[in-house]
Amino acid sequence: MAVYTQVSDEALAAFLTEYDLGAALSFKGIAEGVENSNYYLETEKGRFILTLFEKRVSAEDLPYFVALKQHLAARGYPCPSPIAARDGKALRTLEGRPALIVSFVDGLSPRRPNVTQCRELGAGLARMHLALADFAMERANSLGPAAWPRLWTGREADADALQPGLAEAIAGDLAAIAAAKPAALNLPRGTIHADLFPDNAFFLGDTFSGAIDFYFACTDALAYDLAICLNAWAFEDGGRDSIDYNFSKGAALIAGYESVRPLEAAEREALPVLARGAALRFFLTRLVDWSSTPEGALVKPKNPLEYAGRLAFHRKVETAEGYGA
Amino acid sequence: MAVYTQVSDEALAAFLTEYDLGAALSFKGIAEGVENSNYYLETEKGRFILTLFEKRVSAEDLPYFVALKQHLAARGYPCPSPIAARDGKALRTLEGRPALIVSFVDGLSPRRPNVTQCRELGAGLARMHLALADFAMERANSLGPAAWPRLWTGREADADALQPGLAEAIAGDLAAIAAAKPAALNLPRGTIHADLFPDNAFFLGDTFSGAIDFYFACTDALAYDLAICLNAWAFEDGGRDSIDYNFSKGAALIAGYESVRPLEAAEREALPVLARGAALRFFLTRLVDWSSTPEGALVKPKNPLEYAGRLAFHRKVETAEGYGA
CATH class of the missing domain: 3.90.1200.10 (Aminoglycoside phosphotransferase (APH), C-terminal lobe)
Incomplete structure (x- = not known):
């Protein structure tokens, strides 16, 4: 529940030029996920979540996690869908960390599920x-x-x-x-x-x-x-x-x-x-x-x-x- | 840069019935502001920020801060505009804390201003x-x-x-x-x-x-x-x-x-x-x-x-x- 890696506005702007998402309109660290740094990212194309993977997630496992979400999203399962940059790759690097933009999923987490x-x-x-x-x-x-x-x-x-x-x-x-x-x-x-x-x-x-x-x-x-x-x-x-x-x-x-x-x-x-x-x-x-x-x-x-x-x-x-x- | 007070989905839903904002579609704690708990809140009516005021902000000062933002917003100055509930009051209570919903302001904070x-x-x-x-x-x-x-x-x-x-x-x-x-x-x-x-x-x-x-x-x-x-x-x-x-x-x-x-x-x-x-x-x-x-x-x-x-x-x-x- 924390933001471990800070992303400067300049680094984000440079990062986004690799995508077809337009410029950033809003960017806020969010308290979601225990292991990674997560940001609410809004661009001219919509709302997204940007994740920077911290050291507790093994870098070798990342292609598996990305492929898994791509597989689910392709079948219409509601989950964060990895967004590929113009070169077709979704898993990239930002501020020295593996980084991934995914689609925004609406909904709230229940505190006391009924x-x-x-x-x-x-x-x-x-x-x-x-x-x-x-x-x-x-x-x-x-x-x-x-x-x-x-x-x-x-x-x-x-x-x-x-x-x-x-x-x-x-x-x-x-x-x-x-x-x-x-x-x-x-x-x-x-x-x-x-x-x-x-x-x-x-x-x-x-x-x-x-x-x-x-x-x-x-x-x-x-x-x-x-x-x-x-x-x-x-x-x-x-x-x-x-x-x-x-x-x-x-x-x-x-x-x-x-x-x-x-x-x-x-x-x-x-x-x-x-x-x-x-x-x-x-x-x-x-x-x-x-x-x-x-x-x-x-x-x-x-x-x-x-x-x-x-x-x-x-x-x-x-x-x-x-x-x- | 933290979320100090947790808001349950049930408490939020009850809180929102006092407003004309529709139901919550998304709700995430954000790392913004040092003194208070801030949440990204999306409802059927748009995007907002929900702030819960922690103890370091004096409760007697809150009407001043709310009126100040209302004054600025009424003059078209770009700042978070307090959203009043149906009874006309913007400053309310949630999870035992003074709480305020404001409009969402687009933009990014520069790390190294030019x-x-x-x-x-x-x-x-x-x-x-x-x-x-x-x-x-x-x-x-x-x-x-x-x-x-x-x-x-x-x-x-x-x-x-x-x-x-x-x-x-x-x-x-x-x-x-x-x-x-x-x-x-x-x-x-x-x-x-x-x-x-x-x-x-x-x-x-x-x-x-x-x-x-x-x-x-x-x-x-x-x-x-x-x-x-x-x-x-x-x-x-x-x-x-x-x-x-x-x-x-x-x-x-x-x-x-x-x-x-x-x-x-x-x-x-x-x-x-x-x-x-x-x-x-x-x-x-x-x-x-x-x-x-x-x-x-x-x-x-x-x-x-x-x-x-x-x-x-x-x-x-x-x-x-x-x-x-």
Whole structure:
């Protein structure tokens, strides 16, 4: 939520001469996206978002992300569409950073998604999976189960400091998921968003109007994407550190998804372990950020306990019906 | 450059029902303005900026700032125009903060203003002074000479830590300005912007397209506003801690101002002491921010030495000709 790289008006004017977008009419840094610098850019041809990629996004991955959005946009899926310069290339350089102009997507991110929005989001996720069915490029999930032991090692004390007994519970989650061998479950795979949280989804009223921020997208089990969304959309802060699963929202999200792409039997069966794995992935990356952020820093990292609460719920769920599927 | 208060989509939707602006189509926090939370807001009726006023802006002053912008906008001066709700009131409450929707002003802030832009800015400042000539409300300059001894007391060691000998030089500036009694110089007074730095001015190409961020506006000598702009627009970082006055830019700024509102003889005569006072005001407030910001904070305060460098220049200037007037 910050602008890391400043762009001078002169550098922007020179940059825009490579495009057919006319001159800039407005240019404002926006608080969107955690990893990159994003600008609202208005030119004589319309409204756009200019992104400068900061170091946390790997430069080798950028062509994949650009091609993915081009693929979705070409199929009419509502997402930021990369704008090519006159030489046909969309991915360029500005102020020493990889830079990309994309189309502007209307809509607002819901802070507390309602049941209708969860249903819409589920359908929007499934439409994304179908639109990407013939997307040929692949990218490994760098935050999949293989990465979790490395994230976890040496953090046991940090976890117990957050909540006594948490380290043992997390070790149990890791063992349970390893035993379930989710990678060997032979689930339908494809291109997934892998980070479709409410702040990466736009709505006009209750209607899904687009998805943004594809910088965790990768090739993985499609149902894992649904499991991520269940974690991101269907839990609520119950106060006093309690995290509650909202059954109506979760059921609506799954029903929305299945209205476009029905789950296979193996996917339904795997849903609890996938949901537990998704919660573990976000718990672990949040724990790493939490432990490595100095006290008193202005940007407060997100609390890992929100995902410890989700994990506590997932441990008790045995079937997809437990999520309302 | 931050968003301090979050606005939920539900709170925004409820807020907008009080206006004739239709529903929100887009809503993004923007990195503009240091003191307040600002959002890009697009509705069915167009583009706007929504500002939530944080604690550093005094709530009693807000009606003055709103009336000032209404006055300017009514005279066709390019600035954010307050949008009234259906009950006729523009200043409202959102998420527990005073809130204001204003019209969107096209243009870009120059990072390194050129000579043409300096001339345009001078003319734009003078047009603002003329448009405000019949603005009846008054507000004392809370950062005028009377406030400086309070800002300075106890900071001598901080100043010398920045640059050996600086404390003595600053004490000399305070004494020289007090001796000149700028308040008693009987200069034409009126409503001034008092903070028209390049990031508060918009241009389309080299044409001035508007001024924003009137939250230091007050009643003071008109020529003091020009002196502030000379400090903000006509100096350049010469490297190795040297700050150079760009005579061409300064002369253009003054000429642009005088093309709309010629300076009176007393104003020309006072220009050196006004410029020195303006530099001292920004040096002192930056020194306070510098001393009171903990080391390692993410938001780095601006370096007071940039204004110590300006003060060193102003000490040697004896007449307005020294600035190119």
